[in-house]
Amino acid sequence: MLVANSVQWEKSIQVKHSPGGPPAMEALMTLRRCRRSEAIYSREDPVDYWYRVAWGMARKSTLLSDGHRRLVDFLLPGNYFGISAAGRRRNFDVEAVIEGTTVACFPRRRLEALADSDPEVGRFIRQVTFEALQRLQARILILGRTTAPEKVRAFLVEMGQRSREGGRGAVVLPMSRYDIADYLALSVETVSRALTRLKVRSAIVVADKHHLTIAGDALEEAADPGME
């Protein structure tokens, strides 16, 4: 069952950018395979490692004071995360979204030392952090959308762009509707309704719950920035 579950996503979740860093950096890496919903790091943990998603998908979240969960980011293969300074502790939780999600772990102290001595590594870390910044800025624009269907459509376009494979407009959504709702700051019901509305309007074609295609014109509309 678990195997079949993994197979379901095998070809769906692909690397887009930064498949790996400089060799000297990759030498520090260890791989870790995670169960579904397993924590990769938790709030209050010390910052001992920096990470990169090798396969699968992860979600960065936090529990707000009002009890609501808020998803800050979805992490796809090639995305680095948890890259922050020492001394402090984590303020977010990161969990695997799908069974078998694998992360590359880099010991922070050693990697920082390496960045000091090897300019190529230093440059690479900066580059990776810039990419994270872009992701978050793009995300803010999505959250800034006013109507729910707009938010959902922008979200689908974002996910399509971030894991571009399977051709134009194809989108894979391994996460639950609850995850999407917490990501877009909407209720699950509204997300569900927005999806059916988009389907009815033929803005999307739904293969199954986790696979859909965005129609060409709906795809064009949301071409908004993501960089500094």
Added chain:
Amino acid sequence: MLVANSVQWEKSIQVKHSPGGPPAMEALMTLRRCRRSEAIYSREDPVDYWYRVAWGMARKSTLLSDGHRRLVDFLLPGNYFGISAAGRRRNFDVEAVIEGTTVACFPRRRLEALADSDPEVGRFIRQVTFEALQRLQARILILGRTTAPEKVRAFLVEMGQRSREGGRGAVVLPMSRYDIADYLALSVETVSRALTRLKVRSAIVVADKHHLTIAGDALEEAADPGME
């Protein structure tokens, strides 16, 4: 008049973090003074400089495809911005919010070269980028709030924390209500109403349009994370 205008803010906008980088880096810096609403950089500009606010306040924004302006960030003294890789072009506009806003400009190529040769500079740049990441993540949590008064309150707390001076709970808002609205993805009217509601409930004390104080208990409530 312009002078008087500057004086109005003189003691209000203070540095909190990272007053300056390593000396070798500061040697590259040139200062630039801006008029109110003057562009610091614009969309499509090449990435030739990295910046730090020295005095005043700036706003990073973009025009969405639907014609709405979206503010991605407010930039306070000590905040670095525009730090992204070469090759591409800017996707956002950055403008001075108040008359006399002064920015420190660092030529990107020379600074990157310096980061390669001087580990201290490299480390500093990483640190600064981490701070920008934290800011954006905190911002996402604010945007994720559901009700308008909650968003506004969280915004006030954020601004208070970011330019902590003038004592506990004091907040200075040099920007217009329109800026706040575009920052929180609300309409101006809703922002205005939310503020009056907070005032009526005694959650805030309004000195004048640009100066207010957050009541102690309202301040406690919103202690949500901001870091990786």
Added chain:
DNA sequence: CGAAATATTGAGCCTTATCAATTTAAGTGG
């Protein structure tokens, strides 16, 4: 001093959150 922003307040409509019920899918243990 006059013109143009900027702020605030009101009324009505529209959208979304909430509560509730049903259907579908997924995970568990025999």
Added chain:
DNA sequence: CCACTTAAATTGATAAGGCTCAATATTTCG
């Protein structure tokens, strides 16, 4: 492998909250 239990997804009805349009202060700036 199937029945069972639990989680996930969808759909409906209702009420609250925010956006829009509109009017009126209040400031700011030329």
